Amino acid sequence: MKFRWLITAVLSGTLVYPHSFVSSEITGNDLPDFGDSSGSLISPAQEVELGAAFMNSIRAQATLVSDPEIDGYIRQLGDRLVANSDAPSYPFTFFVVKDSSVNAFAGPGGYIGIHTGLMLTARNESELAGVMAHEIAHVTQRHLLRAYESANQMNLPTVAGMIAAILLGVATENADAGIAGVSAIQAGNIQRQLNFTRANEKEADRIGIQTLARSGIDPYGMPSFFERLHQSTRLYGNSMPEFLSTHPVTTDRIAESMSRAEEYGHGKELDSLEFQLIRVRLQVLDSNNPQTALKDYQSRVKKASAGPAEHYGLALAYWRNGADEKAQKQLLALMKDDPDRTTYRTALAQIQLESGQTQEALSLYKDTLSLYPGDLIIGQYYVAALIQAGQAKQARAQVQKMLRNKQARTAGIYKLWAKAASISGPAWETNVASAEVYNLYGSPKLAIDQLKQALNHKGLSQYDQARIQARLKELKQILAARQKR
Numbered sequence: 412m413k414f415r416w417l418i419t420a421v422l423s424g425t426l427v428y429p430h431s432f433v434s435s436e437i438t439g440n441d442l443p444d445f446g447d448s449s450g451s452l453i454s455p456a457q458e459v460e461l462g463a464a465f466m467n468s469i470r471a472q473a474t475l476v477s478d479p480e481i482d483g484y485i486r487q488l489g490d491r492l493v494a495n496s497d498a499p500s501y502p503f504t505f506f507v508v509k510d511s512s513v514n515a516f517a518g519p520g521g522y523i524g525i526h527t528g529l530m531l532t533a534r535n536e537s538e539l540a541g542v543m544a545h546e547i548a549h550v551t552q553r554h555l556l557r558a559y560e561s562a563n564q565m566n567l568p569t570v571a572g573m574i575a576a577i578l579l580g581v582a583t584e585n586a587d588a589g590i591a592g593v594s595a596i597q598a599g600n601i602q603r604q605l606n607f608t609r610a611n612e613k614e615a616d617r618i619g620i621q622t623l624a625r626s627g628i629d630p631y632g633m634p635s636f637f638e639r640l641h642q643s644t645r646l647y648g649n650s651m652p653e654f655l656s657t658h659p660v661t662t663d664r665i666a667e668s669m670s671r672a673e674e675y676g677h678g679k680e681l682d683s684l685e686f687q688l689i690r691v692r693l694q695v696l697d698s699n700n701p702q703t704a705l706k707d708y709q710s711r712v713k714k715a716s717a718g719p720a721e722h723y724g725l726a727l728a729y730w731r732n733g734a735d736e737k738a739q740k741q742l743l744a745l746m747k748d749d750p751d752r753t754t755y756r757t758a759l760a761q762i763q764l765e766s767g768q769t770q771e772a773l774s775l776y777k778d779t780l781s782l783y784p785g786d787l788i789i790g791q792y793y794v795a796a797l798i799q800a801g802q803a804k805q806a807r808a809q810v811q812k813m814l815r816n817k818q819a820r821t822a823g824i825y826k827l828w829a830k831a832a833s834i835s836g837p838a839w840e841t842n843v844a845s846a847e848v849y850n851l852y853g854s855p856k857l858a859i860d861q862l863k864q865a866l867n868h869k870g871l872s873q874y875d876q877a878r879i880q881a882r883l884k885e886l887k888q889i890l891a892a893r894q895k896r
């Protein structure tokens with residue numbers, strides 16, 4: 412069985428959009444002005460525009476993890492930290508880059524990327540949260556302003572592509588990556604502006620540690636992760652972790668962040684089972700060799716220290732090797748002790764769905780949704796399963812219900828709506844849903860085209876017509892604001 416990331420064919424669908432679940436509904440009006448005293452560098456609206464162009468470049472240059480659970484975990488952890496940061500209303504977007512290098516970065520517009528390599532290197536949740544809190548602080552403290560400034564001197568897609576290439580660590584390997592038309596001098600300038608100064612680093616550590624403590628996460632996570640990165644530079648030699656090229660770690664800095672952490676003392680939470688499960692999930696699902704992964708977990712569960720994470724890994728490894736029955740057995744055993752855990756339930760339902768046990772899968776999703784009403788990850792799985800089971804009408808009703816919640820208005824969920832509508836809805840509804848996907852991917856122009864097409868369909872009620880027209884007006888305003896500069 413060729414494994415695909417848990418996103419099914421239905422989720423990616425026939426509609427061709429850039430691959431990712433990353434999205435966040437952002438308009439210039441939502442952005443608080445951070446009160447930058449110079450005021451001349453970049454306006455909040457320009458930052459939104461640069462952020463959208465940056466994210467498009469990231470999608471073009473990197474593979475993003477589209478597994479709803481891994482992506483959802485990072486978003487939840489990120490949201491928890493943002494809620495306890497100095498800018499809780501700033502529209503951050505967290506996403507996972509499929510790349511084994513140890514790296515994390517903050518881009519314009521609050522886009523924060525975490526490489527899978529970093530997630531696997533972090534030993535516990537507080538270490539991962541430490542890096543994320545540090546990146547959040549670079550955004551809230553406006554440390555990227557100097558890099559944004561280049562946007563005023565160069566054409567926007569070019570500078571966005573350049574920033575993306577540098578932050579992803581591909582700029583040196585592939586000088587052409589989305590950066591045509593950039594001279595070596597300009598590229599060097601941007602690189603220098605992206606390298607945070609020591610003062611910036613210390614400030615991001617200080618603010619980040621405060622965010623960790625406020626979030627109830629162990630503040631020692633940050634110095635502990637940096638210390639390990641610092642030690643690893645000796646081993647890496649020339650190919651040191653990418654993270655260190657933009658965030659130099661010195662012994663002095665580690666000592667300082669350690670004493671900051673001491674001010675708060677150890678937080679309650681060092682780790683969570685969910686973090687261990689997500690790591691195992693990455694390890695097994697991302698492995699190039701499923702047979703080796705299976706052997707690995709078969710021996711891991713025999714150890715005395717083996718816990719639920721090892722058994723979950725074994726279940727996923729069985730699944731990847733096509734041993735669906737054994738996989739199900741492992742998951743059912745885990746659910747005996749921990750029946751309500753969504754990670755086990757969704758894995759079981761996914762396997763059931765692939766093994767043709769459609770009814771069992773659908774009722775497991777439904778039951779899980781009744782345990783956690785409004786949970787967006789389970790909702791997405793359920794809608795995708797309904798479509799796959801040929802129940803597009805129910806899928807459409809379910810996704811429309813989900814979209815009443817503002818949090819649900821992500822590109823991934825709009826894509827599901829478009830898919831369900833294309834099968835069972837009126838034709839104009841597919842256009843309306845697609846318009847939202849395009850807008851979230853930073854193309855209001857394509858979104859407007861979709862809405863115009865929607866209005867051309869016959870049989871629209873007056874109510875729907877008015878709604879589409881109102882949305883069209885909003886999108887035209889967004890586009891006009893962009894073109895003004």
Ligand SMILES: [Zn+2]
Nearest residue numbers: 607612615658
């Ligand atoms: Zn930094």
